[in-house]
Structure formats: C-alpha cells, structure tokens
Amino acid sequence: MGLFDKLAGWLGLKKKEVHVLCLGLDNSGKTTIINKLKPSNAQTQDIVPTIGFIYLSRCLTCQVKADTETCGNITTNIKHRRIPILFFANKMDLRDAVSSVKVSQLLSLENIKDKPWHICASDALKGEGLQEGVDWLQGNKQAEQYMKVSRRTGSPSSG
Ligand SMILES: Nc1nc2c(ncn2[C@@H]2O[C@H](COP(=O)(O)OP(=O)(O)OP(=O)(O)O)[C@@H](O)[C@H]2O)c(=O)[nH]1
Numbered sequence: 001m002g003l004f005d006k007l008a009g010w011l012g013l014k015k016k017e018v019h020v021l022c023l024g025l026d027n028s029g030k031t032t033i034i035n036k037l038k039p040s041n042a043q044t045q046d047i048v049p050t051i052g053f054i055y056l057s058r059c060l061t062c063q064v065k066a067d068t069e070t071c072g073n074i075t076t077n078i079k080h081r082r083i084p085i086l087f088f089a090n091k092m093d094l095r096d097a098v099s100s101v102k103v104s105q106l107l108s109l110e111n112i113k114d115k116p117w118h119i120c121a122s123d124a125l126k127g128e129g130l131q132e133g134v135d136w137l138q139g140n141k142q143a144e145q146y147m148k149v150s151r152r153t154g155s156p157s158s159g
C-alpha cells in the first residue's frame with residue numbers, strides 16, 4: 001500500500017478523488033517524491049525529466065515547473081482558500097543542502113498566515129521525510145473535518 005493509499009484511507013477518502021498539486025523547480029525531485037508515494041508495485045525505477053503533466057490513479061496529481069513568479073501567481077489564486085501547503089526541502093542528503101529551517105526563512109514561509117503550512121526535510125531517493133509530510137496532511141485534514149462537523153453541530157470548535 002502506498003502512502004497516497006494510506007492517506008486516502010485515513011481520511012476516509014477511499015471513494016473520493018484527492019487533488020494534489022506538486023510544483024517545484026526543475027530537477028528538484030517532484031517526480032521522485034510522487035513515485036515514492038505510489039504503492040511499491042506501481043513505482044518506477046526509471047525517472048526521466050518531466051515535460052507537461054502527469055496523472056496518477058485515484059489521485060489527480062499534476063506536476064508543474066515553477067519559478068518564484070509562478071509560485072506567486074499560484075499563491076494569489078489560492079489566496080482565499082484554506083488549502084494546506086506542504087513543502088519538501090528535498091535532497092537533504094546532499095552535502096551542501098541547507099536545513100529546512102533555512103529554506104523556510106529563504107522562502108519567507110512565516111508570511112503565510114491564512115493557511116496551514118508545514119515543511120519537511122526529505123530525501124526522496126530513500127523516501128525519508130515523506131511519511132512526516134503525509135502524517136501532517138492527515139492531521140490537518142482531520143482537524144479541518146472536525147471543525148466542519150463542529151460548526152454544523154454547534155459543538156466547540158475553532159476558527
Ligand atoms: N541526492 C538526491 N537526489 C534526488 C533526490 N530526489 C530526487 N533526486 C534526483 O534528482 C534528479 C531529478 O529528480 P526528478 O524527480 O526527476 O526531479 P523533477 O523535479 O521531477 O524534475 P523535472 O521533471 O525535470 O522538473 C533525479 O536524478 C533524482 O534521482 C534526493 O532527495 N536526493
């Protein structure tokens with residue numbers, strides 16, 4: 001079972017479609033991360049530079065190559081939606097890799113105030129750090145669902 005399947009199971013989304021947008025700079029490891037999130041029997045050993053979009057079963061995942069301007073545009077488009085954003089500071093195994101804290105500072109993530117975000121250091125080749133990201137998404141989604149139910153039932157909830 002891949003991490004996407006586990007996530008879908010935990011979220012009770014087995015029969016729903018989960019949309020995940022994966023974007024990052026060229027050669028940053030997007031395809032490797034997505035590949036690792038698939039069930040082991042569906043993973044490929046042969047990852048080549050991606051041109052355009054790729055789609056996964058059950059989860060619609062699109063890989064977009066993005067520079068900071070594109071990132072800015074996307075951020076603007078999702079401005080009014082409380083969509084969780086998970087950052088992977090990938091290739092942490094490289095000797096000159098900077099820490100996830102430093103990446104967070106360089107991207108000024110502390111300025112994102114209106115949606116939940118999280119950053120994980122990852123080594124997509126080994127799959128390290130990916131589980132932490134999925135765990136965070138799961139926790140975040142459950143909290144969101146709890147808040148929706150709480151609002152409906154009038155039981156204690158947060159903003
Ligand atoms: N050392 C190291 N190499 C990695 C890691 N993740 C990916 N790579 C390697 O980096 C290269 C690019 O990985 P891809 O997954 O193709 O990157 P991408 O972002 O999808 O690249 P494009 O589709 O060309 O934009 C490949 O040679 C991967 O094996 C990592 O965590 N550590």
Ligand SMILES: [Mg+2]
Nearest residue numbers: 030031049050
């Ligand atoms: Mg790719």
